[in-house]
Amino acid sequence: MSEKKEGYRGFRPLADMASGVLDPVLRKRAGINLALLQSWEDIIGSALGAQSRPLKILWPRRAHEDDPFQPATLVIACEGFAAIRIQHETGEIISRVNAFLGFAAIGRIKIEQKPVPKPAPPRRMQQAVVDAASEKHIEAVTAEIEDDGLRAALARLGRSVIAEKAKRGS
CATH class of the missing domain: 1.10.287 (Helix Hairpins)
Structure with a gap:
């Protein structure tokens, strides 16, 4: 039976393959990765996470390689009242996102008020x-x-x- 089990090790979840394809595209187009998008509600909390989405990370241009690192701006899409809450909790959100990313990548948050698609309810x-x-x-x-x-x-x-x-x- 152990011979049959060996065959199962070669399979990878579809999500792993999809993130391998999507991560470079998201990083190039929006400066953001799939892990941040997927973990958004866990990072900032379910109440705010359901009403907002990270859109992109705007990295400041460096004129020379020797220029010091400058943190980026995280652009967040949200609706109505969520914008006020995000503005009020900016410091906490920056800390949580930076902790998730593993370094002080984000220094500012920019809010864009626009409709945020609701996540599809889990299929029962x-x-x-x-x-x-x-x-x-x-x-x-x-x-x-x-x-x-x-x-x-x-x-x-x-x-x-x-x-x-x-x-x-x-």
Whole structure:
């Protein structure tokens, strides 16, 4: 069985591959990375995070390589009342973003009042219902899988496939 488990190590989550493609584009176009976008609500709190989004980081131009480092400006999009709260909590937001980035990258915040798209609500997955014979078959097929999480995920997938086939009448 350990030989079969070896094959699973080569797979990477789609999010890892997507961030590998998106990070350079975001960094070049907006001076921002995907990790900051994905962690925004965790960084500034869920109340403000739901009403705002980081748009870009404006890095000051350096005339010479010897010029000292100057912190950047973080541009945040937000609506109405959130702008007042962000303005009031600017120091705290700068500290949290800098802690997330790992260095004093941000020195100022610029607020742009514009509509902020609401994040899509998480899809609620329904548990697929299958007959007893199909359930026994799924248990038999997945019984030898040692990893509990993988076994449960494959069992859910099997139930979904069988339920979908039954729904289509195949």
